[in-house]
Amino acid sequence: MRSIRARLLIWIGLPFTGLALVTLLASHYLLSRQINETFDDMLLNAAERVERRIHSVDGELRINMHYFSISTLGSRGDGKIFYRIQEVDGDMLAGFAGLQGPTTELDQPLFYDVDYAGNALRAVALTFPLTRANQYREIEVIVAESTEPRRTLIAEFMLTLSSLMAVGGLLAITIALVAIHKGLAPLNAIRRALYRRSPNDLEPLTGEVPREVAPLIQSINQLMERMRLSIQNTQQLNADVSHQLRTPVSEIRALSELTLARSHEPEARANLDEIRRIAEHAGHTVEQLLRYAKTRHELVDSATLASVDLVAICCDACSQAAMSVYQRGQELALEADEAAPSLLGDPIMLRWMVQNLIDNASLHAGGEQPYRGSIQVAVERQEGGYRLAVRDAGVGVDEARLARLTERFYRADTRIQGSGLGLAIAEQIAQTHGAELTLRNRQEGGLEASVSFPA
Amino acid sequence: MKVLVVEDNDNLARSISAALEDTGFKADVSRDGLSAEHCLEIGAYDLMVLDLGLPELDGISLLRRLRQRQDNIPVLIISARDALDQRILGLEEGADDYLCKPFSLDEVAARAKALVRRAKQFGGETLRCGRLEFHPDAMELRLDGKPVALHRRELEVMEYLLINQGRLVNKGQIADRLSTTDDPVSHSAVETYVSRLRKKLGVDVGLKTVRGLGYLLDPQDAG
Incomplete structure (x- = not known):
């Protein structure tokens, strides 16, 4: 059977580890969604600002991209930006022609993932009407940003979170171990007390014990008391039998000695001497048995x-x-x-x-x-x-x-x-x-x- | 010498009294405490061998009554009960010696003799042990019948050893016996007396030194 310590460790450790994993997964999901939404918002914001950069010069549309930038949360300037501006169903105005557009008609901004020039990108596509110099045009803007900054940010968050949880977990395990040790201390004390006992010591266990262990101690004490009584009965029987044998053995011994002193017939003398020797031995054994019974630790009243x-x-x-x-x-x-x-x-x-x-x-x-x-x-x-x-x-x-x-x-x-x-x-x-x-x-x-x- | 054997078991009573008669006692037997008390009142006994488990009046009560009326007859107790409590009780109530069943008849006879000898240690009876013979009246020790010239102190030591032959005697007991209030005797003096005794006797008379304990005069090794 598994030790109590192992049981407690398993029952504390496994659910907590599971809980921590679930928490991490949930955190990752929520964090990714939050970060993606924020980044998407900014991407959209950037795309919408393109509108203000378009002006027409003599009926020709120009774009001033000097001030065009996307400020993102985590890009630290290393995020790559791609854009494509064109008239809907018309000419390319600026940007990267190869940047793939959405396949469907747009009636509201559309976010989508796309690959361009070996970069995994997140793109937003939107259309807006442009009226410049009384010309009405439909402009489509795509702004794409590499997904690396958001991935990095998520990874950093998750790393920090995992480290915190790992430290917390180690602390929790340490606390659990200490708690288990403290909790099991009374049991260990009882184990040591029993181990130190001499095999003949059937005195009840004494001392303060926690409420949970008290019935166990009580059972052990009852068992020891039963053993003590059983030994006591056996020894008492032993003592009684020995005692009852004393007088008959004395008689045999005394009569054989007496007859031996009176008899002159060699064979009878030899036999009597043997009887006397046996009676003496029996007497000695009876005496020692009685002493053995009476000196049993259980029977000695301190x-x-x-x-x-x-x-x-x-x-x-x-x-x-x-x-x-x-x-x-x-x-x-x-x-x-x-x-x-x-x-x-x-x-x-x-x-x-x-x-x-x-x-x-x-x-x-x-x-x-x-x-x-x-x-x-x-x-x-x-x-x-x-x-x-x-x-x-x-x-x-x-x-x-x-x-x-x-x-x-x-x-x-x-x-x-x-x-x-x-x-x-x-x-x-x-x-x-x-x-x-x-x-x-x-x-x-x-x-x-x-x-x-x-x- | 008269002995009263108080024992309710026929076989034991018969055996004990026969063994004591072989040793030179004249033995009477009582089967119970009351008749024993009666016997003691009329006959002058030198010794009583008393079983503790008796009908009518038990051994301890009989002993108590005896001692209460200042009867100092030596008492050897024989009991089937064991030492742990009974021995102490018996000796406290004034028994002089104690034997547990089962015992040997030789042991009973030897203890009986020793008790009478000790009771009469001032009585002037001749003490014998192997080749030694001591006459208290004349304060004379004889070896193979010839007187040995000894100092008074040495004679007193020898007398005490003879009275207690077959028993271990420690130096303190001898010193107590020899000492008077004016003239205390030290343990080393006892050693000197014993070594002089040995020298003057010249032969092994069965007197052993038990290191750390005292002396033992062994009657069976006394030559």
Whole structure:
């Protein structure tokens, strides 16, 4: 579909261009007629003045052409004049004999176009009675003038008029473009506002909009609200299901652990151990699913956000993770900028995020081998805010897989147990806090997960 | 040591109490809040394991009542409800620790032991961790049964680490524990005590330094 700008330009531009052409044509017609009439009048006037130049000397007609001239509007002296004076049905008195006369009888002055000696001429022919020395004669006068002066005049007029119209047209187009731009500005503002949004931002569009656009905005907002409700319902269902699964999974896990501790039969023990492992995994998945559901941006009430100390949260998360990290033969370290930034956030969610990042490093840093190195948690000042980073010195991740790590249930290594939600939750929590999670391989080896918080 | 397990789910109640008995507790089970309150009034318990979703009287209300009448029994909460609101609520109402379902029985036993140990940290019970043994009455630390000659401050640090074994302890907590109003202890002093402790013990007893955070005495790596 054509853009609104193109539509407006076409609908403004085409009719105006057409109108301008019609105006030019009409002007040309009217101007030509006016100029021709004026020139014709003068031509007639000149022809009529010939009468006064005729006098008779001893019954012979003479013409004094000394003072004969035609003053025309545009001739500037370059118009060529031809004339022929003769008695009707009689002798030639003066002028150019070859100048063609009218073919019909004249009872009033007649204008006509004629060619003479390679010139396009406009001629007037008239007859008048001449009584000189009691002689009555009928004299025919033809005066012709080249049509060039009138054509030049018309052309000059038309050129000036066209130039004026062209300038006017350009001005009109400029004004139209500005008007279109101004008129479309609110739409552009809305487009930019939508473009800048994160994919998870379903907050309604706000701000002043022109009356014409308001229904559109309203529709967009209604659509977003419906999407938000739909996501909310899905997440609520997810949360409810996870919640309902917690107790049965706990029972399975507890009973298998208990029986395992009591049983001495090798095969039963092996099976029980497997059941226990599966229940543990299921429990972890249920837990992570619930967290995933609860940290969705749409479900987070911004009223619950409080000013939180990022370093204190990292300390808490490290304390929680320390035991299991050290039991896996790994080390944990916290490098925190002393001037701890406080930011608006949900402390429990942020702790989950840090925990998930530590767990991810702890479980996956070694690739196929168990990881035996150190995990560094760092809070650093960076341009335009703060950065929380969790780094390991493991084998890193294949570049092609990096981008997929935050997908739900995507697991780079299926041999290692995990819910497949850890990094998705971390990313979601980061987004909920207006931050961005970036995963990259470190130059010195290993993976760095960093969360950049805006200031 | 007596523990009261308040849990309305039979399987969980049975499993938890069995696991705690394996750890050395004597366990009683209550199925609802009201009977739990009754049990607490007559029996002297060292610990309560409390499920929050209970019939009759819910867990949080029971906990609130207990704390209102100055009963300081250590309480470990077990809940199917999630952390976002419940954890804070539980800890604010005076719970000492919190476990979310699903949990492992080992975790329940370890937390239960730690809670009792912390509640009795002035109580004079012998503390053990791998090759280490600490006798609070005599203020004596033994390694493989042989006494180690330590300064009083070093012994206090060791006692605190043993009480909190398996948990990350930061320097501030140790400094607070050691400090008196007349004699404040700085973070760097804590570092000195710990490094001297290490030197005098001479062997790895599972005491880790967690850079930027503090110390961790790992009972499973204590030799």
